[in-house]
Amino acid sequence: MTEHDTPFIVEEWMGASPGGHVILKGRRCRHCDVVLWPPVARCEACGSADLAPAELGPDAELHSITTDWTGTFLGYPHLVGQVRFPEGTFVQGFVAAPIDGAPAIGAAVRLVPFPVKVQGTELVTYAFEPAGEQ
Template sequence: MTALTPPLPRLTPESDFYWTSGATGTLSLLRCSACGFYLHPPTPQCRACGSADVAPQPVSGRATLFTFTVSYQQLLPSIPAPYVVGIVALEEQDDVHITTRIVGVDLDEVRIGMPLQVRFEQHDDVYLPLFAPVPA
């Protein structure tokens, strides 16, 4: 790990699929096989129906920006300020919110509700899911 590596999640049996799914270019979330509800953050049991029949499933990676803030303070050497921290709502289920960085957009063009697409920033086995605007 170098100074240009952001803090990375520890891979656990419960969450490693999420952090490594970018290796295939696709974001995966835990989904209930009984009722179809997406579970993020992952839980061993479905919050909607109680089933324990849950498994990772690929999603589109499309989302809209639910809310955001701009950090003007550089807290990490690996992430130059200013940068945008956003919470995105997933297209498949809009109460699935992912806290992430919004990249590939000028600060004055960031808008709540803007359509976004996942992109991955690879650090060894970990693929951080970041989100960028969908090209017009």
């Protein structure tokens, strides 16, 4: 749950962190040290099943960004980006910024709660917000 008692879309994959940010709940391979998200049963790099819980975030670096002009999920045009966490893990998600104010590739971003409606129910997922917005 978020600090506002709105459930995360997938509670097993994300959680709230101090300061109103979001963390992603992944797995770290004990064999090759790769951090994976979303959580998996086996390491995608080496195949090992020896995995430990690992958290990603809230800080990351923007690796790529594009505009979803069709508004596929949100119902309106929005930004989607891919970030790289310090652990080396890449994750894609919404970018919480106006289309005409998109952050530059390489910008520091943070995971933040991002409210969405799914079949009329308000839920929370994550988004990447430019770090300077805080």
